Amino acid sequence: MHSNHTNDGDEPSHGDDIKSLLASSNSKxxxxxxxxxxxxxxxxxxxxxxxxxFYRKIGIAATLISLLISGxxxxxxxxxxxxxxxxxxxxxxxxxxxSNDVQLFLSDTRNVEISSEESNITYQVGGKxxxxxxxxxxxxxxxxxxxxxxxxxxxxTKLTLEDGTKVWVNSGSKLVYPVSFNNKERKIFVEGxxxxxxxxxxxxxxxxxxxxxxxxxxxxxxxxxxxxDDQTISAVLVTGxxxxxxxxxxxxxxxETLLKPNDRLSFHKASKKTVVKKVNVSPYISxxxxxxxxxxxxxxxxxxxxxxxxxxxxxxxxxxxxxEKLSGKLDLKQNAEEILEIICSxxxxxxDKNERRYIINKSI
Amino acid sequence: xxSVDFDDIVHWKKIIEGDIDSYKFFYExxxxxxxxxxxxxxxxxxxxxxxxxxxxxxxxSYKSKLSKDITVKYYLLFSLKNxxxxxxxxxAFSLRFQHDIPxxxxxxxxxxxxxxESDAALxxxxxxxxxxxxxxxxEAVYLKYSQxxxxxxxxxLMGVNTATCRTLIYRSIKQLRKSLNEIPLSTNFxxxxx
Numbered sequence: 078m079h080s081n082h083t084n085d086g087d088e089p090s091h092g093d094d095i096k097s098l099l100a101s102s103n104s105k106x107x108x109x110x111x112x113x114x115x116x117x118x119x120x121x122x123x124x125x126x127x128x129x130x131f132y133r134k135i136g137i138a139a140t141l142i143s144l145l146i147s148g149x150x151x152x153x154x155x156x157x158x159x160x161x162x163x164x165x166x167x168x169x170x171x172x173x174x175x176s177n178d179v180q181l182f183l184s185d186t187r188n189v190e191i192s193s194e195e196s197n198i199t200y201q202v203g204g205k206x207x208x209x210x211x212x213x214x215x216x217x218x219x220x221x222x223x224x225x226x227x228x229x230x231x232x233x234t235k236l237t238l239e240d241g242t243k244v245w246v247n248s249g250s251k252l253v254y255p256v257s258f259n260n261k262e263r264k265i266f267v268e269g270x271x272x273x274x275x276x277x278x279x280x281x282x283x284x285x286x287x288x289x290x291x292x293x294x295x296x297x298x299x300x301x302x303x304x305x306d307d308q309t310i311s312a313v314l315v316t317g318x319x320x321x322x323x324x325x326x327x328x329x330x331x332x333e334t335l336l337k338p339n340d341r342l343s344f345h346k347a348s349k350k351t352v353v354k355k356v357n358v359s360p361y362i363s364x365x366x367x368x369x370x371x372x373x374x375x376x377x378x379x380x381x382x383x384x385x386x387x388x389x390x391x392x393x394x395x396x397x398x399x400x401e402k403l404s405g406k407l408d409l410k411q412n413a414e415e416i417l418e419i420i421c422s423x424x425x426x427x428x429d430k431n432e433r434r435y436i437i438n439k440s441i
Numbered sequence: 442x443x444s445v446d447f448d449d450i451v452h453w454k455k456i457i458e459g460d461i462d463s464y465k466f467f468y469e470x471x472x473x474x475x476x477x478x479x480x481x482x483x484x485x486x487x488x489x490x491x492x493x494x495x496x497x498x499x500x501x502s503y504k505s506k507l508s509k510d511i512t513v514k515y516y517l518l519f520s521l522k523n524x525x526x527x528x529x530x531x532x533a534f535s536l537r538f539q540h541d542i543p544x545x546x547x548x549x550x551x552x553x554x555x556x557x558e559s560d561a562a563l564x565x566x567x568x569x570x571x572x573x574x575x576x577x578x579x580e581a582v583y584l585k586y587s588q589x590x591x592x593x594x595x596x597x598l599m600g601v602n603t604a605t606c607r608t609l610i611y612r613s614i615k616q617l618r619k620s621l622n623e624i625p626l627s628t629n630f631x632x633x634x635x
Contacts, residue, residue, distance in 0.1 A: 096614075098567055099586035107476050107486075115490050116468050119497045123461060126501060 128201075128241075162253040162266035162286060165225060177388065179232050181206075184222025184256065189214060191234070198226070199237040204256055216256045226252040228269070231388030238265070242283065245272040245365035249304065249385040267301055272365045274298045275317070290344060293320040299336075300362045304385075311343040312336065313361040323351050369407040376401045379420065380437075387413040394438045398426065449513040456500065457507050464497060471514055474588060475521050481538050481583065482525050492524045499524075515594040518584070522598060538576040540568060540583070563621075570620040578613040585610050 107115070179191040181198065191198070191208055199207045204216040216222060228234050228250045236244040239257050246252060250269020258264075258281060266286045275283045275294050285292040287303035289310055297317020303310040312321055319336040323344045334353060336342055341356040360370040364386075371379060377399035380391045386409060393399055401424050407416055414428075417435055421428045427438040448466075455463035472493065479489035496517070500507075529536055571579060577599065584595045596606035 096586050098564065099571075099582060100589075106473050107490075111490070112469075112472055115472070115494060116465065119468065119494050120461065120465070122494075122498055123464065123501045126498075127459070127461075 162223060162264070163288060165223060165253045166251050166266055166268055177229050177231060179229065179234050180225075180227040181208075182225040182227070183214070183216050184224060194232060196232075196234045197237075198234060200239040200256065202239055202257070220257055222256045223253055224256055226250075226254075228252075229388065230385050233386075238263075240278065240281075241276040243274040247271065247364055247385070248388070267303060269304055270300070270302045270364075272298070272300045272362050289323065289346060291322040293322065294318070300358075302361075307381075308347065309343045309345045311341060311361075313341045313356065313358055314338050315358050315362060323349075363406075364409070367409045369409060371403045371405055371407070373402045373404050375399060376403055376420075376424065379403050383413065383416060387416075389413050390434045391417075392434055392436050394436060398437055398439060446513070453507075453511060453513055454509065457504050457509065459501065459504055464501065467513060467517070468497060471517050474514065475517060478518050478583075478588065479521055479525060481540065481580070482522070482536050483529075484539075488528075492521060492528060495528075496520050496524050512594065514588070515590055515598070518588065518590070519594075519598050538580040538583075540572060540579065567617070567621060570617055573620070574613055574616065578609055578616075581606060581609045582613045 179193075179196055181189040181191065183189070189208065189212075193209055197209050199210075200216075201207070206214045206216055208214070216224065226234070226236060226246065228246045228248060230249045232248055234246045236246055236252070238244065238254065240263060242263070244252070244265075247270035250267065250271060252265060252267055252269075252271065254265035261281060262284055263278070263281050264284045264286060268288060273283075273285065273294070275297055283294045285294070285301055287301065287310055288305065290303070290312075292299070292301060292312055294317065297319055298315040299317070299319050300313040300315070301310075302312075310323075312319060314336040316338050318338075319340075321334045321336060321342050323332050323334070323342075332351060334342060334351060336353065339355050339358055340353055341358075341361065342351060342353045344351050357372070360372055360374070363370040364382075369379075369382060369386075380393075380399070383389070384391055403420060403424060405423070407419065409416075411419075413435070414430065417428050417437075420426070421437065425439075429436040429438065449470075452463040452466045456467065475493050475496070476489055479492055480486070483489050483492070499520070526536060571582070574582070581595055581599060584590045584598065585592075590598070592603050592606050592610075595610075596603040599606065601609070
């Protein structure tokens, strides 16, 4: 309100009049709709931060799981009812795509193509999927639907499942999983290679299915390698504990093995032989951080990994080359040619290139 | 004397604990002020909204570092200004403090006080004179009369000492009175100016 008192000439000691005018003059504000939208943006991000922090706390608790798991829990046999996910995976072949992009198949047959070389896919409770924190999709059938993730050669992806479990998926892999986990268990199918950081949930054991084995975890981090063109399937446990059921199709020879941290289990598909060894885990999981670490590894293995990662073809002029051993660290940020040059100069080999094909020769 | 806002004190404590409803409380209470202040520096509405968004997110992220003893409105305005400075530094252009000069004046607020056509002219005139003031004075006057901050708060916000701040505002009012008194006024303004 104006004050109606007079003012003495030029003594602006109070300036009430001007003050009231100033106070009352406000420029156009935000529309109430915009205000609401802005708040929703803010609230959503705060909720996201809350969730992430919450899960980080749980993850830390999970990695502290000791080896002392009660004997009772170990003896429980795993159910072998097929979830149907392996069948879904079989129907989609890695080679059947025109594009080299990561593909995410939703339960209603929609598929999403993700073109970034390394992507981030996050599932939230209720079926919302965000990709690279920019795109968002809604999985309407989030109660009972399955999604399939195809990561072709040359790509990598990081997937966060609805329960907060993180999965780093390596090149040439297929994953099938339910959009929302049910109350009894959390099951996911993997073909290829993936590193898991599983959120601890005593009520719902986490089970990784592959074509030949089932891995049952409580809250741990481990690497699974189960490529269909590999002769062995392997699982490496970093922290926590892992129960591996191998050769699940066999009625007689089904076997359950409990892994402790730094154990590596390898299952040879042809001979059905299982071996458990203590290893240094870094060579097996360094890929998720963008490095390949080798400790007297055969070039055969090295080249297979590089072929998958870069989606290239490597041809050896002499089969004996594949038996040479390599030790060291490769930075996957470099391109294929740079990496192969490094390997060749270290191993005294010669590199030639013919379009997408790299030919390795013994240097004379 | 500055009155203590109990609502703010209670909700601020909750903010430090991460209670989302309290964030919402402060948002709804101060978003208009924040937007108004932000618009003085940035003409792009979206940029102002972004700054407000970033401000609230930071408020959440750094909640454990917040002091309990804070005048919230001042703190929010202060943080917003800093956010805007930080953001625009990246674009490397200097920050100007500018009022929107109402062309066709939005009289919704003013209409409550003034309802004659020539009053609109005065308002416009005042805005024009205000705009002639140097940026610092404009900002100080705005913070005092549109945002009702104390001299201490304004001084801290503008990086000067309190005495300088008082002088700044005193001088601005004096200048405004002078310029406005120099123009022929309609008699309808007897009540406003003598």
